Amino acid sequence: MKHTIGYKMTVIIVAIMGLSLIAASIFSSFFLSKYYKKTKQDSIKKVYNELIKITQDDSDIENSDDVSILNNICEKAGATMIVVDSAGESIYDYGAGKMLADRWKDMIFGSNTKQKEEPKIIEKNDKYTIQSTVDRFSANQYYELSGGVSSGNYVVIRMSVESFRESIAIANKFYLGVGISLILVTTIIIIGITRKYTQPLLQLADISKRMSELDFNVKYADERDDEIGVLGESMNEMSDKLETAISELKSANLQLHKDIAKKEEVDEMRKEFISNVSHELKTPIALIQGYAEGLQESISDNPEDMDYYCDVIIDEAGKMNKMVKNLLTLNQLEFGNGSVNMERFDITSVIAGVIHSMQIKANEKQVNIEFNQMEPIYVWADEFQIEEVITNYLSNALNHVDEKRIIQVKIQEKNGIVRVSVFNTGKNIPENELENIWIKFYKVDKARTRAYGGNGIGLSIVKAIMDRHEKKCGAINRPDGVEFWFELDCNSLEKGTE
Template structure:
């Protein structure tokens, strides 16, 4: 059952949306985990730079307040959160004094710390990377800065709460833990020690490697979970750290994203398909009207007309107006076709009549065979009844029988050949051959007939002339021309000449066969190529000609797509044909 245009639009829309969502799903499935992993690696790198900047500040200022980071990490989140969310200046001042702790930092230092942490959370690393001495001097100029422990605790909170990163810092000189956001502190200390000494038991793959630290991907066989880890030293070469983050959250996030995308995609496809189905109604209604109009036109109702409407578009109106014009022209054209049909019917009747005439012609030709058959039968019966007892009469009877049988045999062969040529039963075998050699061969084959008629053939071809054609069929053409010349020579001389010439004419070779005698009447020239046409029936009967030879010549030359013809001269008749030349090998 055929579908409507609305249905096809809907199916196409649903198919395109399905392909698009499937493509997005595949891209997410193949590349989203890798994108998340690179993002987390970037987070680990920013975390390292932020903490390293704090440690460098502590070293330059000669302070050692990082031991306060653990206490600040456990108790200062509420004030930090209020400060980050943009609380009032009074709250900022209170939070700043609370975060200052025993170091007693001022309002401006607290604000700068919160601004730096806010930029870290938003992914901007400009402030965190700006760890030069000028930046530190600007932060401390005129007022006290926030203590390193408070700033460190804030960075660790961001890593822990936003990125699920566990971190451990300890002093390699005193072997004391400075700060940790991990549950198993000793496990993490043991792990980083083994990494440092090169005895990593877990399978790992190094992703990034720097001067003081590296980022790697490890697999825990106990929990069967992959982790992203960053470990090494800070710029003071005394503080050892390790940051670890499970990758299961990455895979889970990718899976949730794909599942959500699938649900949203299904809703979009269904809702969009329903919407497009109803929207396309405004497009298909004018098309439906055109369809109804075309159906009326197919029923030859040319009075139906298309009328524009408010919902139709410019293209539909153009098509409708064109159909109106088409209807008018069809109405006129059909009338003309009826007249042409009547004429065609008349032509067909004429063709049928011509075919009947051809059949009648063949029947008449067949009827002509009755004469030689009757002669053969009569003389054969005479021989049987003993009417020719002496040898001379028997030879005469047998000669008549053989002569009439030969005439019938030649006529039948020529008829079969001509029929095969005219109806495509014969195929050309075009090849390169020597025309001079072929003409000489035909003259030699006709030597007995020439000798019987005391004739000579003038042919002075010595140089080979190569042409393209079917050699056997061209041989038949030359044989027919020569036989026709032998039996139609005339004049008072005892020996009458027949001349055969071939001459080049550009890219063609023209072969001419001339015989002396009376010219052919001009009105008979066009009919020479017609089957069984005889100019002089009495003379033709003497040599047994059937009038088919020249028809065979015409058919062969038409197969070669070349010309043939006849010319009258004062002292005779010339038949000719042309062939394409072929180059020397």
């Protein structure tokens, strides 16, 4: 409270008013008396000058038509006056005539028996003398002016100056009371006025504090035409601009983090890719080199051994060729090369075609591929890429089928979504590795994978194709095997003829 602007303004203004009141009282005590006396002296001289002016026009002042004017002047000035002729007879008096007549006699004979102290001359010239005297009986102070007028007449004008002290005391008490009351009233008014201005300032201070905490929802709502209103509008405008700027900075920062993360991911993928490719190529290259050197050095002259060496070289070269092709395909899919050619086609016929192309390999392993769907089911996708998915699923199933030798391919349609699943009997995939099988070069059983020439890229190609189609794929452990699936859009289930 003591640190608020309203409190400080109130204290300052009240202090200024209080000091002004004290200064006025001091000034009144020291200077008002002198001013009052000077005013009285001017007043008594003014009465004398008016008397001179009247007697110049008409020396018979007692019977003059201007006597009423002179009476009014004496009344306003609070003066008493007597005019005597050369014989000492009063020809005009106003106020205490008898007392002034006696006082005139004292002046003539130089007697001050009725005065408390010797009169003090204030001003004296060839026309009049002004002196200060104190009455013995009343103890009142008076200014007396004595001097000559026209036709040899003599004037005495007397004016009381004693009452000014009481008047000053009364005035000081009055102004003190008025001043204190005025200070109290003014303080209340100032508090009200300052609140009118400090409340908006406090509101603006709170807004600025919340802005510093990045809260830009609060706005200055008062509609004012003064400087505070302009400040409020400026803060609202600044708040909007800061919010926009910070939002843009956050977006840029988020994008930067994404770019950095992407770069780190790409770098990591590159390192992992080089490491995996090196690992995958190391074994076939070593085998090819070893058997080729054996052929070169004629280790065996037996034709069967030489044929075996050649078969190994051809088989390993084929695996390398397959891996390179898969890597190129995966690279195109992961980095967005090429486009998805969306078309409507019969998924049933595509599956049947893939099964037919792999029937020789299935017969070699004595595997029965079950596919009972006969009616066409039309889907929207890239037919070539979906054929690649089905081929990889069936190849994976043939490579991992157990002694039961059962592979089942099914199609299910529900709510416009077609799910194609490929099941093979065999060993389940550990649950904690189900999410990892889609990572390139990842192998659950490395020894078995090597036996059939797998390199852990096929399922990565499946995942990349389905991601480009923005569709789901996955793997589920069944009690007696593993099921792989993927989904596609289907507008309708139609029966058609070729």
